[in-house]
Amino acid sequence: GVKWAYNGPDGEHNWSSSFPFCGGAFQSPIDFQTELLRYDPNLPPIQVQNYNLSTNEQLTLSNNGHSVQLSLPSHMYISSLPHRYSAAQLHFHWGSSDLLTGSEHTVNGKRFAGEMHIVHFNSEKYPNISMAVDKYDGLAVLGVFIEIGDFNPAFDRFFKFMNGIKYRDQKIQVPAFNIRTLLPARLDEYYRYDGSLTTPPCYPSVLWTVFRRPVTISRKQFLALATALYASHAQETATVPLHGNYRKPQLADNRVVLVSFKD
Numbered sequence: 001g002v003k004w005a006y007n008g009p010d011g012e013h014n015w016s017s018s019f020p021f022c023g024g025a026f027q028s029p030i031d032f033q034t035e036l037l038r039y040d041p042n043l044p045p046i047q048v049q050n051y052n053l054s055t056n057e058q059l060t061l062s063n064n065g066h067s068v069q070l071s072l073p074s075h076m077y078i079s080s081l082p083h084r085y086s087a088a089q090l091h092f093h094w095g096s097s098d099l100l101t102g103s104e105h106t107v108n109g110k111r112f113a114g115e116m117h118i119v120h121f122n123s124e125k126y127p128n129i130s131m132a133v134d135k136y137d138g139l140a141v142l143g144v145f146i147e148i149g150d151f152n153p154a155f156d157r158f159f160k161f162m163n164g165i166k167y168r169d170q171k172i173q174v175p176a177f178n179i180r181t182l183l184p185a186r187l188d189e190y191y192r193y194d195g196s197l198t199t200p201p202c203y204p205s206v207l208w209t210v211f212r213r214p215v216t217i218s219r220k221q222f223l224a225l226a227t228a229l230y231a232s233h234a235q236e237t238a239t240v241p242l243h244g245n246y247r248k249p250q251l252a253d254n255r256v257v258l259v260s261f262k263d
């Protein structure tokens with residue numbers, strides 16, 4: 001497809017010339033400003049099913065040039081939304097080795113070290129994610145803020161393999177594990193709003209759920225993520241480091257962000 005980047009001439013300010021939705025409404029990410037938030041007592045805790053994958057399953061870990069992504073089987077799903085949303089993949093956004101702030105969503109302007117997204121598609125209405133990706137009720141993404149702190153053994157279940165996918169379009173098989181261990185303990189406190197893919201083609205097709213509580217990974221783990229990967233192919237002489245892969249906050253316009261927590 002048409003190439004795009006996070007910096008330079010193909011950077012986010014020019015995405016809309018090749019991808020018109022990127023200049024449209026309902027764009028993500030946004031800044032969760034206190035005055036935009038509205039408490040909704042009817043927002044139920046997020047419930048996920050079949051996240052505890054067996055270790056004799058294998059997942060594809062790949063570098064797609066924009067992020068590191070882990071493929072997920074569609075028998076994993078979210079059961080607490082209006083439709084069943086089956087998992088497709090998870091990926092990350094991060095800063096760089098000297099700029100330890102690379103989350104996409106922000107809270108009153110605070111940017112976290114990174115952000116993980118678990119992308120799901122409405123499997124009640126669409127047969128696969130490619131058919132769902134541009135539909136208004138097509139996708140549901142779970143967002144998890146990442147902070148620097150204690151070492152996180154769950155992330156090491158695949159961080160330790162990243163040297164096998166240093167370059168764009170490289171992929172390897174890794175043993176599956178319990179994906180629930182990547183999520184924060186509390187799935188009852190989250191931000192909820194209607195938004196979009198944060199990368200081209202920026203379709204306004206995402207029901208966003210961003211958990212209030214971050215997870216932590218150690219500085220060493222974060223630096224591994226922020227310095228291990230390249231956006232360029234292995235045979236290219238000019239290497240392009242893969243970092244700072246986060247879109248800046250978009251206009252909320254008159255969107256309300258619902259929150260499942262009171263204070």
Ligand SMILES: NS(=O)(=O)c1c(F)c(F)c(S(=O)(=O)CCO)c(N[C@H]2CCc3ccccc32)c1F
Nearest residue numbers: 064066067069091117119129133141197198199
């Ligand atoms: N932040 S985000 O959650 O909006 C988001 C990404 F940030 C991102 F990088 C990707 S991607 O597939 O890794 C690369 C560009 O599509 C996707 N991938 C989605 C979008 C299109 C598509 C099609 C098939 C499988 C996954 C995806 C994504 F939904």
Ligand SMILES: [Zn+2]
Nearest residue numbers: 091093117198
């Ligand atoms: Zn993402």
